[in-house]
Amino acid sequence: MEEKNNMTAEHSLKIIRESIERSQRTINKNSALPLIWWGVCVVFFSLLIAHLWKNYGGPVWNMLWAVLWLIGYAGNWIIEKRRENIPNTFVGKVIGHVWTTFGVFCCGVGMLLGFIGCGMLPVELVMPNVYIFGCITSVISLCFGMGTTITGLVMSNRIIQVCGLVAGIGGFFGALHFPGHTQLYVMAAVATIGLIVPGLAIFVQNQK
Amino acid sequence: MFKPLDPLLHSELRLAVMSLLVSAEEAEFPYIKEQTGATAGNLSVQIDKLSAAGYIEIEKTFKGKRPCTLCRITPAGLNAFEEYVESLKSYLKI
Numbered sequence: 440m441e442e443k444n445n446m447t448a449e450h451s452l453k454i455i456r457e458s459i460e461r462s463q464r465t466i467n468k469n470s471a472l473p474l475i476w477w478g479v480c481v482v483f484f485s486l487l488i489a490h491l492w493k494n495y496g497g498p499v500w501n502m503l504w505a506v507l508w509l510i511g512y513a514g515n516w517i518i519e520k521r522r523e524n525i526p527n528t529f530v531g532k533v534i535g536h537v538w539t540t541f542g543v544f545c546c547g548v549g550m551l552l553g554f555i556g557c558g559m560l561p562v563e564l565v566m567p568n569v570y571i572f573g574c575i576t577s578v579i580s581l582c583f584g585m586g587t588t589i590t591g592l593v594m595s596n597r598i599i600q601v602c603g604l605v606a607g608i609g610g611f612f613g614a615l616h617f618p619g620h621t622q623l624y625v626m627a628a629v630a631t632i633g634l635i636v637p638g639l640a641i642f643v644q645n646q647k
Numbered sequence: 648m649f650k651p652l653d654p655l656l657h658s659e660l661r662l663a664v665m666s667l668l669v670s671a672e673e674a675e676f677p678y679i680k681e682q683t684g685a686t687a688g689n690l691s692v693q694i695d696k697l698s699a700a701g702y703i704e705i706e707k708t709f710k711g712k713r714p715c716t717l718c719r720i721t722p723a724g725l726n727a728f729e730e731y732v733e734s735l736k737s738y739l740k741i
Binding site: 446448449450451452454455457458459461462463465525526527528529530532 | 652657658659662663666667669670671672673674675678682683731732735738739
């Protein structure tokens with residue numbers, strides 16, 4: 440870029456628009472891998488826990504979700520370290536806050552249910568109706584969908600918005616139809632639609 | 648009546664730098680260089696001009712053992728950018 444001072448107003452506007460768009464593209468490009476990574480982690484753990492739950496001892500295997508968070512964050516840290524050097528932007532910050540909030544809420548609810556499952560807390564202390572336990576996948580799916588949709592709105596990406604809606608609403612009602620370990624298949628589907636598909640869509644867009 | 652355009656911002660490279668910094672909390676020198684396609688020498692001169700005007704802050708730091716130059720827009724820079732865009736609107740009759 441040369442040093443030019445005799446620009447027209449149109450050219451100035453073009454520079455502003457192009458600079459912001461170029462910066463936005465770089466940020467979008469770098470958001471593909473974390474989405475795919477977290478999606479693959481959730482799908483893998485959903486299927487693993489469903490398998491163990493079904494064949495080897497019941498819902499106690501849900502404690503493995505804690506390992507997902509550890510592995511997920513470790514992988515995310517490596518991705519952040521190796522990715523292109525991009526600045527912190529308002530968009531990136533909002534997306535980060537959305538998913539951190541999602542993680543904190545799901546971790547909090549998951550841990551509480553885990554303590555109940557292990558008998559460390561009485562069920563009646565947190566929920567009077569045991570049926571609610573069966574619907575927790577619905578609630579998490581809804582949160583998942585909301586997180587994905589907000590990400591799509593902030594990034595102005597229609598594919599991510601649609602994936603978030605489908606994953607959230609589909610997962611919420613879908614989980615109600617599946618009892619026990621089969622709910623985890625719904626969770627795997629929600630992660631595929633809500634994380635992996637948007638990640639791949641961004642990845643493919645960036646290759647063009 | 649056309650509003651006057653800030654001569655400091657009415658330059659291709661300086662305007663591109665400010666546009667990048669508007670949406671970022673801070674940006675490293677190599678990132679700005681890559682995004683603008685400017686040479687290191689030219690970019691350095693323009694960044695110094697923006698810094699001297701109080702439009703951006705420059706922080707020399709280290710990333711590990713490597714030196715790292717961080718640039719971030721100041722409130723005065725943000726105001727100037729907003730005024731520049733407002734002035735542009737009067738030219739374009741937006």
